[in-house]
Amino acid sequence: MARVYKPGALSADEIFATGLRDQWHAVCPSSWVERGAIRKLKRLGEDWVLYRQSDGTVRMLADRCPHRGAPLSHGMHLGDRIACKYHGVQVDGEGTVLSVPGMPGCNLEGKKLVRALPVQEVGGAILAWFGLDTETEPTPLVVPDPLADEGVSEFLCYTEWKAPWRFAVENLLDPMHGAFLHHESHSMFGGEQSARFRIRETDRGFFFEKTNQRGVNFDWVEFSRSGVDWVDLEIPYPATAGPGGPFGIVGMATPIDEGTTSIFFWRYRRVVGWERDVWRFLYRTTLEERHWAVLQQDRAMLEGMAPDADQAENLYQHDLGVIRLRRMYRAQAEEQAKALAEA
Amino acid sequence: MSLYMVPIQTRTGDPTPYERQLATAIEGVFGEGEHSLEGLVEGLNSAGVFAPDGKTWTAESFTTEIARLGDQ
Numbered sequence: 001m002a003r004v005y006k007p008g009a010l011s012a013d014e015i016f017a018t019g020l021r022d023q024w025h026a027v028c029p030s031s032w033v034e035r036g037a038i039r040k041l042k043r044l045g046e047d048w049v050l051y052r053q054s055d056g057t058v059r060m061l062a063d064r065c066p067h068r069g070a071p072l073s074h075g076m077h078l079g080d081r082i083a084c085k086y087h088g089v090q091v092d093g094e095g096t097v098l099s100v101p102g103m104p105g106c107n108l109e110g111k112k113l114v115r116a117l118p119v120q121e122v123g124g125a126i127l128a129w130f131g132l133d134t135e136t137e138p139t140p141l142v143v144p145d146p147l148a149d150e151g152v153s154e155f156l157c158y159t160e161w162k163a164p165w166r167f168a169v170e171n172l173l174d175p176m177h178g179a180f181l182h183h184e185s186h187s188m189f190g191g192e193q194s195a196r197f198r199i200r201e202t203d204r205g206f207f208f209e210k211t212n213q214r215g216v217n218f219d220w221v222e223f224s225r226s227g228v229d230w231v232d233l234e235i236p237y238p239a240t241a242g243p244g245g246p247f248g249i250v251g252m253a254t255p256i257d258e259g260t261t262s263i264f265f266w267r268y269r270r271v272v273g274w275e276r277d278v279w280r281f282l283y284r285t286t287l288e289e290r291h292w293a294v295l296q297q298d299r300a301m302l303e304g305m306a307p308d309a310d311q312a313e314n315l316y317q318h319d320l321g322v323i324r325l326r327r328m329y330r331a332q333a334e335e336q337a338k339a340l341a342e343a
Numbered sequence: 344m345s346l347y348m349v350p351i352q353t354r355t356g357d358p359t360p361y362e363r364q365l366a367t368a369i370e371g372v373f374g375e376g377e378h379s380l381e382g383l384v385e386g387l388n389s390a391g392v393f394a395p396d397g398k399t400w401t402a403e404s405f406t407t408e409i410a411r412l413g414d415q
Contacts, residue, residue, distance in 0.1 A: 155353055160346035240370040243378040260346070274380055274406045277413030278369065284353045284415070285366040292350040 018045035040073035059093030066113035142226035154268035178218030191216035208321030
């Protein structure tokens with residue numbers, strides 16, 4: 001019987017550390033995988049190879065040749081398939097061995113022996129379905145509404161931090177840090193430095209929001225699960241940024257491994273016509289580097305935290321969003337570990 | 344593993360002197376609280392920041408040029 005590599009039964013701790021399965025995760029910017037290109041990436045603690053077929057379709061496979069386990073990412077792009085550099089074995093985008101040139105007619109031919117992840121491109125990024133089981137059908141992916149809205153203009157900012165993914169997501173569920181960590185910034189200098197928060201349920205997640213202030217600083221965030229986990233939040237611009245009101249962020253954080261995270265920030269604004277054009281011009285010319293400086297404040301703080309920083313906390317009312325998120329992910333990690341153990 | 348940290352991801356080179364000057368002037372007008380197209384055009388002209396052909400801006404010439412700059 002032919003063998004297909006898959007990671008063993010992961011424990012709940014391992015799933016929690018390297019990312020929840022059975023959902024879509026953002027993988028990398030679309031521009032990283034150009035036509036004819038092969039790219040090796042680690043995501044959720046595993047090695048993957050991505051390539052874009054000559055017809056434009058992106059493929060994502062486990063980075064292991066089914067013959068001897070060599071990295072397919074060292075191989076050759078043959079238009080619709082990769083030929084392993086080691087012995088020339090050809091694998092297509094579904095993970096099926098098409099040809100074993102060294103031994104024509106070899107019984108590996110025609111068999112699906114490499115794990116292939118379903119892939120979609122959204123807002124200039126590649127998203128993939130990481131099933132708990134290789135055979136699980138992906139759940140539908142509902143595109144975050146700001147990214148599907150024609151009245152919205154956005155830019156993707158991608159970066160990587162040496163911090164666990166949960167720190168990055170928890171940071172987004174913690175609006176209060178805006179008034180402190182980002183007090184010296186172009187966008188979050190205003191407003192009160194104390195607040196009461198509330199959780200407001202939605203049919204796809206929840207809002208975590210200040211009860212005393214809105215539209216002045218980082219005052220609310222919505223957490224959504226729509227096949228992919230994402231947040232939406234809003235931060236005011238100073239008058240110098242012109243018409244169009246605050247900017248929004250659709251944020252996603254994908255584990256690279258247990259200590260490193262891919263950060264996806266779609267910065268967006270509800271602008272059309274000349275207001276859109278002028279914002280896009282200013283974003284490229286002056287605003288992008290100011291946004292980047294703010295993001296570096298988050299990075300420095302999260303990378304400075306010990307990996308077990310959350311082991312002896314003393315939380316207060318502002319941390320209800322973080323607590324809610326952790327409880328949800330923790331319970332899901334337990335469920336997924338149980339399902340894997342029983343499989 | 345080297346981490347991807349690139350501050351400027353929406354352009355490949357530095358803005359030109361013209362783009363810098365125009366951006367600074369636009370932010371100056373906006374910073375005064377003037378957010379209308381007419382006010383912006385008037386503000387740029389009175390600041391002496393003119394169109395690439397040396398002429399004063401009109402609403403039409405500005406929207407055409409900013410569409411080009413915004414879509415690069």
